[in-house]
Amino acid sequence: MDKAPQDNKNEALKHTAEHVLHTAAQNLYPGLKKVMGPPIESGFYMDFDLKEQNITPDDFPKIEAEMQKIIDADLPLKRKEITVEKARELFKENQYKLDTIDKLEKEGEQNLSIYELGSPEKKYYDIDLCKGPHLESTGEVKAFKLTEVAGAYYLGDEKNKMLQRIYGVAFPSEKELNEHLALIEEAKKRDHRKIGQQLDLFCFSELVGPGLPLFTPKGTIIKEELQKHVEKVCREYGFKKVMTPHLAKIELFELSGHTKKFNQELFRVTSPRDHEFVMKPVQCPHQTQIFASKLRSYKDLPIRYMESEKQYRAEKPGEIGGLNRVYAITVEDGHSFCTLEQVKDEVKGMVSIIRDFYSALDLWDDSWTSLSFRDYARPEKYIGDPKDWEQCEKLLKEVAEEMHLDAIVNEGEAALYGPKIDVLFKDALGKEIQIPTVQVDFATAKRFGLYYIDENGQKTPPVMVHRAILGSYERMLALLIEHFSGAFPVWLSPVQVQIIPVSDRNIDYATKIASVLTNEDIRVEVDKSDSTMQSKIRDAQIQKTPYMLIVGDKEEKENTVSVRLRTEEDKGVIGIEEFTDIITRIYLTKSMNLW
RNA sequence: GCCGAUGUAGCUCAGUCGGUAGAGCAAUCCCUUCGUAAGGGAUGGGUCGUCGGUUCGAUUCCGACCAUCGGCUCCA
Numbered sequence: 001m002d003k004a005p006q007d008n009k010n011e012a013l014k015h016t017a018e019h020v021l022h023t024a025a026q027n028l029y030p031g032l033k034k035v036m037g038p039p040i041e042s043g044f045y046m047d048f049d050l051k052e053q054n055i056t057p058d059d060f061p062k063i064e065a066e067m068q069k070i071i072d073a074d075l076p077l078k079r080k081e082i083t084v085e086k087a088r089e090l091f092k093e094n095q096y097k098l099d100t101i102d103k104l105e106k107e108g109e110q111n112l113s114i115y116e117l118g119s120p121e122k123k124y125y126d127i128d129l130c131k132g133p134h135l136e137s138t139g140e141v142k143a144f145k146l147t148e149v150a151g152a153y154y155l156g157d158e159k160n161k162m163l164q165r166i167y168g169v170a171f172p173s174e175k176e177l178n179e180h181l182a183l184i185e186e187a188k189k190r191d192h193r194k195i196g197q198q199l200d201l202f203c204f205s206e207l208v209g210p211g212l213p214l215f216t217p218k219g220t221i222i223k224e225e226l227q228k229h230v231e232k233v234c235r236e237y238g239f240k241k242v243m244t245p246h247l248a249k250i251e252l253f254e255l256s257g258h259t260k261k262f263n264q265e266l267f268r269v270t271s272p273r274d275h276e277f278v279m280k281p282v283q284c285p286h287q288t289q290i291f292a293s294k295l296r297s298y299k300d301l302p303i304r305y306m307e308s309e310k311q312y313r314a315e316k317p318g319e320i321g322g323l324n325r326v327y328a329i330t331v332e333d334g335h336s337f338c339t340l341e342q343v344k345d346e347v348k349g350m351v352s353i354i355r356d357f358y359s360a361l362d363l364w365d366d367s368w369t370s371l372s373f374r375d376y377a378r379p380e381k382y383i384g385d386p387k388d389w390e391q392c393e394k395l396l397k398e399v400a401e402e403m404h405l406d407a408i409v410n411e412g413e414a415a416l417y418g419p420k421i422d423v424l425f426k427d428a429l430g431k432e433i434q435i436p437t438v439q440v441d442f443a444t445a446k447r448f449g450l451y452y453i454d455e456n457g458q459k460t461p462p463v464m465v466h467r468a469i470l471g472s473y474e475r476m477l478a479l480l481i482e483h484f485s486g487a488f489p490v491w492l493s494p495v496q497v498q499i500i501p502v503s504d505r506n507i508d509y510a511t512k513i514a515s516v517l518t519n520e521d522i523r524v525e526v527d528k529s530d531s532t533m534q535s536k537i538r539d540a541q542i543q544k545t546p547y548m549l550i551v552g553d554k555e556e557k558e559n560t561v562s563v564r565l566r567t568e569e570d571k572g573v574i575g576i577e578e579f580t581d582i583i584t585r586i587y588l589t590k591s592m593n594l595w
Numbered sequence: 596g597c598c599g600a601u602g603u604a605g606c607u608c609a610g611u612c613g614g615u616a617g618a619g620c621a622a623u624c625c626c627u628u629c630g631u632a633a634g635g636g637a638u639g640g641g642u643c644g645u646c647g648g649u650u651c652g653a654u655u656c657c658g659a660c661c662a663u664c665g666g667c668u669c670c671a
Contacts, residue, residue: 043645046665056599151598152664159670162597165666194665197606206644206662262671282671311671316596319669434670466671503628530628538632552630564631 012133014039014076017067017144017170019117019134021046023126024066025166029053034128035096035154035163042430043169049096055164060146063166067144074139075118079132081111087129091115097129097153122444141178144170190428192481193322198541201477201494202323211320211327213474218494221523222480223330223473225492227308230332230469231352239304239334244286246310247277255447256285257383261416267312267327279312283333284441284466288448291337291462296452302342306334308473323474324433337445337462339454347399347438350467351421354436355403359468363425363483367406371396372420375412383417384443392440393419393422415466417443427480435471435479440464446481463467487544487566496586497524498540502533502552509556513549522586541566547586 011398018037020315021044025032029050052070055063074572082090084105091097098277104112115134117126156159187456188194196202201219208214215223232243241334247269258281259266267279280286285545288307296303310328319325336346358364373393374382380580392465396419400407407421414420424432441464445451479489490496497517501510510526517524527536533550540548555561561582 034637059663150667152667153597156668158597162667164598204662210662249645256671258671265670284671313670316669318596318667325670439671486653500631502630505628532627532629532634534629534631535633536631541632548631550631554630562631 008133009097011278012040012135012261013141013172014044014170015130015133016135016138017141017168018044018046019077019115019126019128019130019140020067020070020141020144020164021063021168022128023070023117023124024063025055027124028063028066029055033094033096043147044166045165045167045271047154047163047165048497048574049161053091054161055166057146057149059513064144064146070118070124071138071141071144073118073122073124076125077123077134078116079134080114080116082114083111087114090127091129091216100129122350128531134300141170142172143174144168144186144514145177145181147459162219163509168380171218177435184429187428187430190482190485191322192427192478195481195486196477199481201481209327210317211315211325213323213326213328218357219477220492222477222488222492226470226476227332229491230278230357231306233357233470234304234306234334234469237304237349237353238302239306240363242287242290242305242307244279244283244307245528246278246312248280248286250276250278252285252289253278253281254445256282257290257447258285258414261381262313265314267314270378281311281313283307283309283311284335284444284464285448287335288444288450288464292448292450295315295339296462298452298460300456301452302336302338302346302465303462304334304336306332308332308470323478326474330473332468332473332476334467334469336465336467337452339452339460343440343463343465344395346398346465347421347440348403350438350465350469351399351403354423354438354469355519358423358436361480361483361489363479366404367408368425369405369407369445370413370422370424371400371407371409372413372415372422373409373411374414374419378412381416382414383447384441388442389419392442395440396421415439415441417441418466425479427479433475433479435475436469437471439464439466441466483545488547490586493544493546494523494524495543495545496526497547497549498536498543498545499524499526500527500533500536500540500548500550501526502550504528504530505553506556510523510549510551513561514549517583518587520583520586523585537564547582549582 001436015038017071018039022034022037025046025048026034030049033049035043035047035049084101087101088098091101112129113131115128115130115132117128117138118124146166146168150165150167151162152165154163169177169180171180196219197217200216201222202213204210204213231239235241250259253266262281266281269275269277269279281457287307292302308330310330312328315325315327320327338346355364371393374389379386400421405421413422418439420437420439422434423436424434427433444464445461451461454460480492499510499514501507507526507528514524514526527539529536533552537548537550544566544567548566550562550564552562563582563585
């Protein structure tokens with residue numbers, strides 16, 4: 001796809017800033033070997049090899065000052081084409097470049113492009129193998145900043161050497177740089193870890209362990225509201241709720257293929273009485289055994305099971321963090337056992353449930369969907385018949401087209417047993433987060449020997465459709481916190497109504513109102529503290545409580561409440577309302593499409 | 596797991612170039628009874644992440660470990 005000129009300019013800016021960084025770093029750290037340095041969405045980075053020495057953020061001012069000198073010198077960047085042989089000669093000191101040259105040659109390139117920065121007789125000079133594009137000269141880089149250092153494996157393979165990486169950002173003006181930095185600061189305020197603590201939704205304990213979030217009463221309310229909602233929708237669609245244990249014999253997962261592919265990720269449980277179990281890493285194998293518990297007819301299909309249970313994965317310690325990656329995940333998971341003819345409609349049904357659910361939360365765009373297919377070069381990563389895979393992938397492609405999803409194809413992202421339709425969201429800082437998924441699976445049922453009796457009286461394996469609508473409650477909570485900045489829709493708010501007595505003369509009236517609202521299934525709290533009314537309002541605002549009902553002598557006398565909504569701009573006051581009116585109002589906004 | 600950074604009161608953070616620590620908010624108590632985003636005062640609260648080493652003495656220096664954060668890798 002062709003890029004808009006603006007994108008190209010932007011690309012060139014980042015790329016040039018990176019070459020400036022390279023040149024500066026080379027001057028400051030003799031012996032530094034650059035590996036690569038591409039522009040990326042958020043800026044640019046440079047991977048390099050510097051033997052024993054480490055560059056740390058403390059070195060940034062020094063490097064940035066050197067970069068500024070190169071920019072101030074306004075040095076030209078010139079593109080040249082050279083032959084592969086010449087390139088080998090030019091970069092003979094740098095094995096990484098030689099590797100790249102080999103790779104490009106293998107891909108059929110005969111001439112390679114290089115960029116020269118400055119000129120050899122000047123203080124600042126650099127020559128690098130590079131496709132471009134670049135700005136005309138370094139002076140066009142008007143604003144930049146180095147942001148992070150990190151380690152990164154050479155060629156992204158953890159078997160390779162770890163290189164050092166410096167991240168930076170570059171902009172056409174100082175103003176845009178500052179705006180970008182301010183935006184990052186804003187986004188950090190939405191971080192679910194921060195808001196989760198402020199709003200008292202979940203916590204961690206060093207005693208319990210990392211990656212094991214504890215849901216507080218408020219966080220639990222959100223989880224249960226989500227669960228109630230999704231189960232209602234799915235029940236209407238024909239799902240039946242099941243419960244399965246968190247343990248199983250390892251044979252279950254040997255049969256499913258999980259032990260082979262995810263051996264390192266299994267938690268094993270033993271007892272002094274010679275028990276040997278594993279904690280379930282997925283729900284599907286357990287659910288297959290409910291299907292297998294009796295004889296099924298084609299007339300029974302589709303059979304749909306759902307459950308919201310914990311599952312456990314022994315992730316690499318460095319990978320866990322916040323709620324997005326944990327050891328114990330509460331997964332909202334469901335499986336449909338279908339006939340071949342039913343699969344397509346089933347997948348469509350699941351996608352439309354997902355689309356409805358997220359659209360209602362203002363969290364849907366057709367372009368966020370992706371088709372996760374096989375890595376065709378590595379068939380050993382998957383189970384099942386390649387012919388079935390082909391059929392599954394074709395089927396998902398058709399679904400995406402017929403439902404007008406603007407889905408991109410991600411090769412290599414498929415599940416162990418089949419391709420998927422995934423939906424990818426972005427968190428506050430733009431990091432991708434995958435939650436809902438629909439997967440077609442021809443393999444599992446066959447491996448478990450599942451069958452139903454078809455209309456000809458033959459034993460036939462069903463096709464399984466795996467689907468997660470909420471995905472994991474942990475990730476879902478993280479996503480919702482960041483999406484709403486903690487100001488949840490009324491139906492999800494842990495406290496829907498905060499009642500604020502003006503003075504403690506009014507506590508009795510406040511309590512009376514509270515009990516009426518509680519009877520109406522509205523979550524309400526009365527602030528009985530002896531702080532001032534203003535201070536109570538402030539607390540409720542910080543907690544992002546949707547409704548504040550302020551009650552003083554006036555309201556008590558007239559049997560009314562003064563209604564205030566949470567807002568930033570202090571325009572929250574609605575005014576005095578009859579008590580019955582406010583109940584109606586809250587009821588209306590509790591339904592999920594409102595507010 | 597790998598690279599790097601961080602860890603001081605419930606929270607946000609200051610501080611100690613080695614002589615065992617301080618603020619604001621929160622909490623408790625007292626005064627205040629308030630009209631739409633912080634009323635005032637007093638009090639309590641920390642083996643300065645854990646363990647070990649160096650030292651007359653370590654929260655501070657060194658080491659290991661634990662936890663958190665940013666990346667890499669991985670993600671059924």
